[in-house]
Amino acid sequence: KMQDKLRELENKSPLLHPEMTVADWAQEWLRTCNSNLRTASFERTRGILANHLCAHLGHMKLNAVRPIHLQQVLNRLAEAGKSLDTVKHTLQTANRLFRSAQENRLVEDNPARALTLPQCAAPQSHRALTARERKILLRTAETHRAGPWVLLLLYTGLRPGESAALDAGDVRGGLIHVSKALDGRTNEIKDPKSRAGVRSVPIPQPLAPFLPREGSLPPDRPLFTQFGRTSAHLPTGKRHTKQSLRTLWADFAAAMAETEQAMAARREILAPREPLPPLTPYDLRHTYCTPRPVWRPPGHRQPPDGAQQR
Numbered sequence: 001k002m003q004d005k006l007r008e009l010e011n012k013s014p015l016l017h018p019e020m021t022v023a024d025w026a027q028e029w030l031r032t033c034n035s036n037l038r039t040a041s042f043e044r045t046r047g048i049l050a051n052h053l054c055a056h057l058g059h060m061k062l063n064a065v066r067p068i069h070l071q072q073v074l075n076r077l078a079e080a081g082k083s084l085d086t087v088k089h090t091l092q093t094a095n096r097l098f099r100s101a102q103e104n105r106l107v108e109d110n111p112a113r114a115l116t117l118p119q120c121a122a123p124q125s126h127r128a129l130t131a132r133e134r135k136i137l138l139r140t141a142e143t144h145r146a147g148p149w150v151l152l153l154l155y156t157g158l159r160p161g162e163s164a165a166l167d168a169g170d171v172r173g174g175l176i177h178v179s180k181a182l183d184g185r186t187n188e189i190k191d192p193k194s195r196a197g198v199r200s201v202p203i204p205q206p207l208a209p210f211l212p213r214e215g216s217l218p219p220d221r222p223l224f225t226q227f228g229r230t231s232a233h234l235p236t237g238k239r240h241t242k243q244s245l246r247t248l249w250a251d252f253a254a255a256m257a258e259t260e261q262a263m264a265a266r267r268e269i270l271a272p273r274e275p276l277p278p279l280t281p282y283d284l285r286h287t288y289c290t291p292r293p294v295w296r297p298p299g300h301r302q303p304p305d306g307a308q309q310r
Helices: 002-011 022-033 039-057 067-079 084-103 131-141 147-156 160-164 242-265 281-289
Strands: 175-178 199-202 225-227 235-239
Touching (some): 022 039, 039 084, 131 242, 147 160, 147 281, 160 242
């Protein structure tokens, strides 16, 4: 035992032994067995371990985990409304984690080998805004700090990640030049979803007043930046992340609900019978695409099989 302890100190890493916890093994496995993964895949694996597997089983001894424990984790994710993709990746990560533990003789069997994928809720489809929602959104955008970003999504059909990657220099000559996108998992700037995603989109007249005048900002400055947390909400100059865009959209959606009440009080619209249904930034892209004669979102080479003409 003394020799084992000395060897552990020399290696500056915990010895692999059958009494280690799931959290200990997950940390060692992530660092040692996933170095060849792309950054996005590595970050996704790390997130699944931290948020799903270790969050529920991290305290358990590795060799005490049984299939029922892992199945309960998957079932909880499905019951919480997690997407099929998330549940499936959690199952795959658990299988890889415990298969490696078995290969290292830390467990006798792989408890994730024969898990059952639970039934998950159908993925929420995107939709176009109704005429009522469009009125409320446009009125809200006139004064809300997210207005320019929201209107750009509505009038150009850009993906949220593409809008976050725009610099001031990408707006020139009456066009918005799209050549990069924000990676939602790593918050790094990457190439667009496809080669067809590199494109130039005309700036519609209603959007032009909300964009900075060409040459008024340094060309490498992010077109849309995060806002400070004070009541003034001053721009910080920092590029948006996936989380900051999510926060900004949530604030805008709450402002839309207030705008709806105010417009109804002034009898500009009928009083709402129920709260506004949930909207996502991607619904604005879907709204942009809906009036087109052929279902062909911008940035896609051709419509999917079986797409119907509108």
